[in-house]
Amino acid sequence: MSNKITLTGQMTQKTSAKTLTKVSILSVLAYIIMLVEIPLFFFPSFLTIDLSDIPALIGGFTLGPGAAIAIQLVKNILHLVTKNTTGGVGELANFLVGSAFVVPASIIYLKNKTKHGAVLGMVVGILSMVIMGVIANYYITLPFYTKFMPMDKIIAMSAAANGAIVDMKTLILYAFVPFNILKGTVVSIITGLFYKKLSPILK
Template identity: 55%
Template sequence: MYNQVSAKKSIFSTSSMVKISILSILSYLIMFIEFPVMFFPAFLKLDFSDIPAIICGFSLGPVAGIFVELIKNLLHFVTKSSTGGVGEFANFLVGGGFVFVSSGIYYINKNKKNAILGCIAGTVAMAVIGGIANYYILIPFYSNMFPIEAIVKMGSVVNSAIVDVKTLIYYAVIPFNLIKGIVVSFITAVLYKKVSMVLK
């Protein structure tokens, strides 16, 4: 298991802070590139802004990855937020959960097995936290602007099994985050070895 004190020192070194800053800005920029996924409600859009944070977490540790998620969402809140910070907070919880779990497992012992286990566990964490965040934070927020029925209807249009908020979470939000976690994990696996040498 990695030494917490040395990890803190490395995170706050000049070199690490520069890397975290660059990856945070990259993550923030990628956040603007999002697109809907077939068979899911239009408000669930896929983006790959968690990838720089995961790569940072794999290289510098889970706390560094969390910093990338935090800075990314703070930048988005200051420049683009349409939810008064609610969307960014939920995004931080979901992305941060994935990054912390996946990179935390990998960072204990950097090998292929832990990378796979970390990504699987991170994907499950993303799905669970995504469901909770939508149920308790995002959907209640949007219900102030749109009736709950209208939000549910967006889901029932693509899946007739969606009839209320709970089924929206079960049949749309959780499966969407599982798919997102798998896709993000795959892309991270392809990119990490190519960029990890630069981050050492």
């Protein structure tokens, strides 16, 4: 009996070590991707797309929602330590919004490991991401940035890209909401294209 218990414990430790290694690799990859910011002319200049949610979503599909959260957390900690341009506020918002996307997507997919399950998971994830984006920007990022730049200047900068933006509410509605929808859609499409090729390696 003791030998069986020991063997089980060793297998559990090996599995945990493998999972930790995979999470670490995906976290570093997500951090590297996060450094590449893509500007979009039809959005305010301070909104740039990074595709760092892709490794977290792939990790969530393969290893579960806990791994997805861990990847988002480590990615943002690395970014905070190396860049630290917003005092952690940007990283906090990125973690919350990114986690709101990958967690429901991975939970739904793991319960229904089909193409339909993946698509449904990512659609729900995008909707969750949009809702969390509204909350995070209204209560975290915009109040932070107004300490350095008046809201009217932020609105004016945003209106240059979209004339429908005239106040904080329209900024969120016409900039942050479509931005997160676009970002979630792009991440979902790329993940869908590469997940089946990468999942055997991760498994």
